[in-house]
Amino acid sequence: MSDARPHVVILGGGFGGLAAARELAKAPVRITLIDRRNHHVFQPLLYQVGTAGLSAPSIAAPLRRILRKQTNVTVLMDEARGVDTAAKQVRLPQGSLDYDFLIVATGATHAYFGHDQWAQLAPGLKTLDDAFVIRRRILLAFEHAEREDDPAKRQAWLNFVIVGAGATGVELAGALAEIARHTLPREFRRSDPRKANVLLVEAGPRVLAGFDEALSAKARTQLERLGVQVRTGMAVSAIDEHGVSLGNERIEARTVLWAAGVAASPLGATLGAPTDRAGRVQVTPDLSLPGHPEIFVIGDLATVTQPHGKPVPGVAPAAKQMGRHAGRCVRARIAGQAGDIPFRYRDAGSLATIGRMAAVAQFGKLKVSGLLAWWIWLVAHVYFLIGFRNRLVVLVDWAWAYWTYERSARIVTGHDGEPKSPGT
Amino acid sequence: MSDARPHVVILGGGFGGLAAARELAKAPVRITLIDRRNHHVFQPLLYQVGTAGLSAPSIAAPLRRILRKQTNVTVLMDEARGVDTAAKQVRLPQGSLDYDFLIVATGATHAYFGHDQWAQLAPGLKTLDDAFVIRRRILLAFEHAEREDDPAKRQAWLNFVIVGAGATGVELAGALAEIARHTLPREFRRSDPRKANVLLVEAGPRVLAGFDEALSAKARTQLERLGVQVRTGMAVSAIDEHGVSLGNERIEARTVLWAAGVAASPLGATLGAPTDRAGRVQVTPDLSLPGHPEIFVIGDLATVTQPHGKPVPGVAPAAKQMGRHAGRCVRARIAGQAGDIPFRYRDAGSLATIGRMAAVAQFGKLKVSGLLAWWIWLVAHVYFLIGFRNRLVVLVDWAWAYWTYERSARIVTGHDGEPKSPGT
Numbered sequence: 001m002s003d004a005r006p007h008v009v010i011l012g013g014g015f016g017g018l019a020a021a022r023e024l025a026k027a028p029v030r031i032t033l034i035d036r037r038n039h040h041v042f043q044p045l046l047y048q049v050g051t052a053g054l055s056a057p058s059i060a061a062p063l064r065r066i067l068r069k070q071t072n073v074t075v076l077m078d079e080a081r082g083v084d085t086a087a088k089q090v091r092l093p094q095g096s097l098d099y100d101f102l103i104v105a106t107g108a109t110h111a112y113f114g115h116d117q118w119a120q121l122a123p124g125l126k127t128l129d130d131a132f133v134i135r136r137r138i139l140l141a142f143e144h145a146e147r148e149d150d151p152a153k154r155q156a157w158l159n160f161v162i163v164g165a166g167a168t169g170v171e172l173a174g175a176l177a178e179i180a181r182h183t184l185p186r187e188f189r190r191s192d193p194r195k196a197n198v199l200l201v202e203a204g205p206r207v208l209a210g211f212d213e214a215l216s217a218k219a220r221t222q223l224e225r226l227g228v229q230v231r232t233g234m235a236v237s238a239i240d241e242h243g244v245s246l247g248n249e250r251i252e253a254r255t256v257l258w259a260a261g262v263a264a265s266p267l268g269a270t271l272g273a274p275t276d277r278a279g280r281v282q283v284t285p286d287l288s289l290p291g292h293p294e295i296f297v298i299g300d301l302a303t304v305t306q307p308h309g310k311p312v313p314g315v316a317p318a319a320k321q322m323g324r325h326a327g328r329c330v331r332a333r334i335a336g337q338a339g340d341i342p343f344r345y346r347d348a349g350s351l352a353t354i355g356r357m358a359a360v361a362q363f364g365k366l367k368v369s370g371l372l373a374w375w376i377w378l379v380a381h382v383y384f385l386i387g388f389r390n391r392l393v394v395l396v397d398w399a400w401a402y403w404t405y406e407r408s409a410r411i412v413t414g415h416d417g418e419p420k421s422p423g424t
Numbered sequence: 425m426s427d428a429r430p431h432v433v434i435l436g437g438g439f440g441g442l443a444a445a446r447e448l449a450k451a452p453v454r455i456t457l458i459d460r461r462n463h464h465v466f467q468p469l470l471y472q473v474g475t476a477g478l479s480a481p482s483i484a485a486p487l488r489r490i491l492r493k494q495t496n497v498t499v500l501m502d503e504a505r506g507v508d509t510a511a512k513q514v515r516l517p518q519g520s521l522d523y524d525f526l527i528v529a530t531g532a533t534h535a536y537f538g539h540d541q542w543a544q545l546a547p548g549l550k551t552l553d554d555a556f557v558i559r560r561r562i563l564l565a566f567e568h569a570e571r572e573d574d575p576a577k578r579q580a581w582l583n584f585v586i587v588g589a590g591a592t593g594v595e596l597a598g599a600l601a602e603i604a605r606h607t608l609p610r611e612f613r614r615s616d617p618r619k620a621n622v623l624l625v626e627a628g629p630r631v632l633a634g635f636d637e638a639l640s641a642k643a644r645t646q647l648e649r650l651g652v653q654v655r656t657g658m659a660v661s662a663i664d665e666h667g668v669s670l671g672n673e674r675i676e677a678r679t680v681l682w683a684a685g686v687a688a689s690p691l692g693a694t695l696g697a698p699t700d701r702a703g704r705v706q707v708t709p710d711l712s713l714p715g716h717p718e719i720f721v722i723g724d725l726a727t728v729t730q731p732h733g734k735p736v737p738g739v740a741p742a743a744k745q746m747g748r749h750a751g752r753c754v755r756a757r758i759a760g761q762a763g764d765i766p767f768r769y770r771d772a773g774s775l776a777t778i779g780r781m782a783a784v785a786q787f788g789k790l791k792v793s794g795l796l797a798w799w800i801w802l803v804a805h806v807y808f809l810i811g812f813r814n815r816l817v818v819l820v821d822w823a824w825a826y827w828t829y830e831r832s833a834r835i836v837t838g839h840d841g842e843p844k845s846p847g848t
Contacts, residue, residue, distance in 0.1 A: 038563060038836045055479035057833040064611035065834070074613040077567040077836075094571075128837045139462060143501040147518075187488035189498040389824045389832055393817055400813045408813055409481040410489070412462045412501075413552045414838060 005030045005072075006334055009090055009097060011080050011267065012105035013040050013063040016299030016319035016326075020103045023327025025070050027334065032097065034090070036079035038062050041128060042385055044316060045394075047168055050125055050134035051175035052407040058394050060128060061386050080106070082270035085292055101294050101330045104267060104281075105323065108300035108314065111261035111278065121239045122258040125168055132414060134257060138176065139412050141255045142184060145191040152252070158196040159253035161244050163236050164260030165202035166209070167352040170219060172257055173200040174355035177226040182405040198228045199253070201246060203235040203260070208352055208360065210313060215360040218369040222358040262314065264301050271295070276303045285342035287326055293340070296329065298322035304343060312345045316384075321345060353377045356402075429454045429496075430758055433514055433521060435504050435691065436529035437464050437487040440723030440743035440750075444527045447751025449494050452758065456521065458514070460503035462486050465552060466809055468740060469818075471592055474549055474558035475599035476831040482818050484552060485810050504530070506694035509716055525718050525754045528691060528705075529747065532724035532738065535685035535702065545663045546682040549592055556838060558681060562600065563836050565679045566608060569615040576676070582620040583677035585668050587660050588684030589626035590633070591776040594643060596681055597624040598779035601650040606829040622652045623677070625670060627659040627684070632776055632784065634737060639784040642793040646782040686738065688725050695719070700727045709766035711750055717764070720753065722746035728767060736769045740808075745769060777801045780826075 006029050010017045013035035021033055039060040048054040067073045082091045083104070089096040110124030123133045138160070145157035158180075162173050180196035187193075200207070200223065206216040207223065207230060220230050231246065238245035243252040264279035273289050274282045280303035281289070287302060289295040299319035304312045312318050325343045332339030349363035351373070359373035368376065378398070385391045397408050430453050434441045437459035445457055463484040472478040491497045506515045507528070513520040534548030547557045562584070569581035582604075586597050604620035611617075624631070624647065630640040631647070631654060644654050655670065662669040667676040688703035697713050698706045704727035705713070711726060713719040723743035728736045736742050749767045756763030773787035775797070783797035792800065802822070809815050821832050 038567060038834070055481040055833075056837065057479040057835050060835045062611070062834045064608075065830070068611040071613075075611075076571060077564075078571060128835065132837065140501075143462060147500060147502060184488075187486075187492040187499075189495075389821070389830070392820055392824075393832075396813070396816055396820065400816075406489070406813070408817075409479075410462070410486045411481050411484045411552065413480065413556065 003030055006100040007032065007098065008101045008103065008330060009034065009099040010103045010105065011090065012107060012299070013037070013075075014043070014105060014107050014299060014319060015316045016105035016107075016323040017103065018063075018066065019320040019323025020105065020296075020298065020327045021067060021070065021073055023324045024330060025072070027072075027327075027331045029072060029101075029330070029334065031073040032076060033063065033067065033073055034076045034078050034080055034092075034097075035063055036077065037127070038064070038077050039128075040066055040386065043126075044381060045385070046125055046128070046131050047171040047175060049128060049131035049409065050138075051172065051179060052135050052139065052410040053175065053401060054394060054397055055409045056128050056131070058390050058397065059385070061390065066386060080267060082267065083295075085272055085289070085295065088294070099294075101296075101333070103296045103298060103323075103326050103330075104271065104301060105297075105299045105319070106265035106267045106301055108262040108264050108278075110258060111263035112258070113261055115239070118239045118258065121241065122163060122256040124258040125172070134172075135409070136412050136414065137255050137257075138179070139410060142188065142191070142193055144254070145193075146188050148191070154191055155195065156242065156252040157254045158191070158193070159199070159243075159251065159255070160196065161199045161201060161236075161251060161253045161256045163201050163244075163256065163258050165200050165204075165207035165230070165232070166259060169200060169202070169259035170207055170223065170352055170354055172259060173198050173223060173228045174226055174353070174358065177223075177228050178355050178405070179407065181227055183407050199251065200228050200230050201234050201236055201244075202230070202232045205232055207232065211350055211352070211360060211362050212367055215362055215367055215369060219352065219354055219360050222354045222369070226355045226358070262300065268297070268301050271297065273297075278303075284340075286329055286340040287322055287343050288329065288340070293333065296326035298326050304345070306345055315350070317348045318345055351377045351380060427454055430524040431456065431522065432525040432527065432754060433458065433523040434527045434529065435514065436531060436723070437461070437499075438467070438529060438531050438723060438743060439740045440529035440531075440747040441527065442487075442490065443744040443747025444529065444720075444722065444751045445491060445494065445497055447748045448754060449496070451496075451751075451755050453496060453525075453754070455497040456500060457487065457491065457497055458500045458502050458504055458516075458521075459487055460501065461551070462488070462501050463552075464490055464810065467550075468805060469809070470549055470552070470555050471595040471599060473552060473555035473833065474562075475596065475603060476559050476563065476834040477599065477825060478818060478821055479833045480552050480555070482814050482821065483809070485814065490810060504691060506691065507719075509696055509713070509719065512718070523718075525720075525757075527720045527722060527747075527750050527754075528695065528725060529721075529723045529743070530689035530691045530725055532686040532688050532702075534682060535687035536682070537685055539663070542663045542682065545665065546587060546680040548682040549596070558596075559833070560836050560838065561679050561681075562603070563834060566612065566615070566617055568678070569617075570612050572615070578615055579619065580666065580676040581678045582615070582617070583623070583667075583675065583679070584620065585623045585625060585660075585675060585677045585680045587625050587668075587680065587682050589624050589628075589631035589654070589656070590683060593624060593626070593683035594631055594647065594776055594778055596683060597622050597647060597652045598650055598777070598782065601647075601652050602779055602829070603831065605651055607831050623675065624652050624654050625658050625660060625668075626654070626656045629656055631656065635774055635776070635784060635786050636791055639786055639791055639793060643776065643778055643784050646778045646784075646793070650779045650782070686724065692721065692725050695721065697721075702727075708764075710753055710764040711746055711767050712753065712764070717757065720750035722750050728769070730769055739774070741772045742769055775801045775804060
């Protein structure tokens with residue numbers, strides 16, 4: 001069908017891409033949103049799926065459903081392979097798609113700092129499939145320990161190493177310690193899940209480096225109270241099937257989880273603009289690609305420096321703000337204005353949860369930790385969850401978990417490791 | 425550790441195995457329950473996971489959690505490879521396990537009547553992993569239709585064939601018709617999900633052959649009212665990637681689901697007793713293996729003929745009754761009694777749901793269909809779901825779905841078809 005409206009193509013249905021689409025709801029454009037998955041994931045709660053606290057549908061919703069009332073959007077489940085900026089075309093596996101404006105929001109994946117072989121050994125957490133792999137590894141480790149008769153081998157199954165003490169690493173460590181100490185103990189007859197060791201390793205000097213130093217220290221204390229061992233200033237030098245090396249020290253651990261590095265989506269490199277070490281695209285102050293005012297790069301794929309010199313952090317609120325900004329710039333350009341409004345990041349505060357009634361929160365100069373921070377975290381996360389049904393189910397799950405220490409999604413499905421045929 | 429109590433090994437944590445374990449809760453025995461999965465599945469609602477109505481954790485619970493208060497049970501996640509009835513040992517991948525009493529309850533899987541190559545083309549529904557495959561195929565078919573420009577190819581993605589009109593086939597067909605007609609239409613811009621054809625093919629003369637003829641006819645009418653095309657007396661003669669053949673007729677359909685045949689678990693063949701055509705073990709009237717009063721075979725793995733000549737049906741209530749019976753026989757034998765009490769199946773009635781407010785129910789001479797049968801189905805299924813939390817979440821999901829036609833678990837994860845490495 002022929003349509004005179006400018007065509008806006010959005011690559012990626014994460015927080016940035018969705019915010020851009022919504023900003024253009026009433027604009028005289030037609031939008032095609034392309035994602036290789038059929039769903040949007042509420043990433044801040046992904047660790048809860050990985051640690052069996054929530055089911056996948058509780059934190060994810062089909063992109064079509066989210067956008068069904070916005071009739072100027074067509075959602076396509078497909079994967080962009082690259083961008084031809086001269087021809088203004090997105091390359092798809094079958095054919096290509098012309099655009100007038102392009103918003104690239106394909107995010108980031110794990111980075112193993114040149115040790116790609118670690119990917120299989122130490123899975124990271126970016127997608128629902130990643131969360132299932134982590135859930136399976138954690139739950140199966142306790143099953144292996146129950147089957148194992150040799151005490152040293154059993155303990156190796158009960159030793160967990162988490163690499164990287166940013167928000168994801170801290171959340172995984174706290175949840176894992178709770179599972180071992182509160183959820184599982186009465187269910188095993190031969191092994192004792194309370195003998196699990198959870199070791200959180202961080203190369204930098206402190207946990208939650210994005211927070212104020214005093215809150216980092218509080219978070220560390222709260223982690224240690226949950227039974228997590230924290231080692232800062234320590235880099236992992238080797239990972240194999242049986243454990244990790246920290247400098248000269250060898251730690252036997254059958255389960256290693258990766259929460260250390262991020263690398264931008266490879267699509268960024270196809271745009272022809274300079275990128276930083278992590279592959280993030282260096283954009284102009286209005287988030288457009290240098291020399292291409294019709295292309296915007298937003299979210300974790302972009303690197304933007306604020307006027308005071310600090311980079312915009314790779315968090316959900318920043319991606320949403322960048323998405324809205326790109327949408328506004330597109331509207332301005334269609335209206336014949338220059339539209340090169342510089343992006344300004346408004347820091348809405350930072351939150352990280354550690355465990356039951358333990359969290360840290362920072363809003364400008366206001367710093368909160370412990371129970372109050374945990375309540376703020378809870379309300380904020382339930383509030384921002386997409387879709388009423390999800391919020392209600394998540395609240396039921398959490399209330400139930402709170403009273404019983406039970407985790408509702410302790411179901412092992414699928415398989416990982418070497419490729420196997422389905423059904424084995 | 426040494427323990428003078430007789431050792432009862434139960435293979436399989438389905439309805440039969442769990443009922444046997446519970447029947448022995450207060451008996452002077454130690455029990456090892458072995459299952460290759462970590463969870464019990466409430467099979468009657470598996471089709472809801474396959475059709476995106478419920479999340480997996482809503483219908484499954486860890487076996488350890490279910491049995492955690494029964495301290496005479498050790499749960500092992502492992503897979504029995506065979507039984508040495510002379511040595512009284514179960515063969516495991518690593519080593520073997522001695523038993524005094526053995527209860528085999530490993531159930532059934534799909535049967536493709538000699539066409540094993542159909543397994544990849546037309547997935548069946550027995551496990552949660554099967555349900556994910558079916559969910560993925562159904563949801564991706566509509567995504568393919570949206571991407572496809574050629575009208576004939578698009579329609580092939582919107583044609584669905586379900587082979588077998590027993591309870592599972594009828595439930596899948598009804599749910600699929602509802603998804604196409606009510607859940608998806610407003611979400612697609614290029615293709616129209618209402619153009620989906622759902623074809624239910626049955627080789628026998630009527631749908632729901634286990635029910636009274638009048639109810640079969642009512643079920644057929646209710647299916648047709650939902651838009652399902654029903655073809656009875658028709659066998660599928662070929663299946664390939666692009667469709668099926670029914671006799672001389674060719675039907676283009678990219679999605680084919682299998683609900684036709686069951687084959688007993690291969691473990692039955694290792695017991696050395698006669699089996700029927702489907703591989704089910706022919707047991708004595710007290711459910712023990714001929715010549716082995718210490719071995720019981722129950723559930724879908726056993727074939728038992730009732731005094732009036734009809735076989736016990738392969739349904740959850742029958743498996744539960746057989747499990748309790750085997751447990752009682754073990755108790756009697758330990759107490760020095762012969763314990764060869766014949767099993768008597770008490771028919772608690774049959775229920776099958778077809779769709780929104782459409783179901784059939786049969787309790788002896790009482791036959792109900794339509795709205796009342798649907799309410800009975802709803803109450804019975806929520807009541808028998810394991811665990812309070814599941815019931816509540818399922819009720820929330822269903823109430824929400826009822827008002828909105830939304831299905832809460834429309835999340836595509838993983839991949840199927842040819843083996844691929846994880847993460848691709």
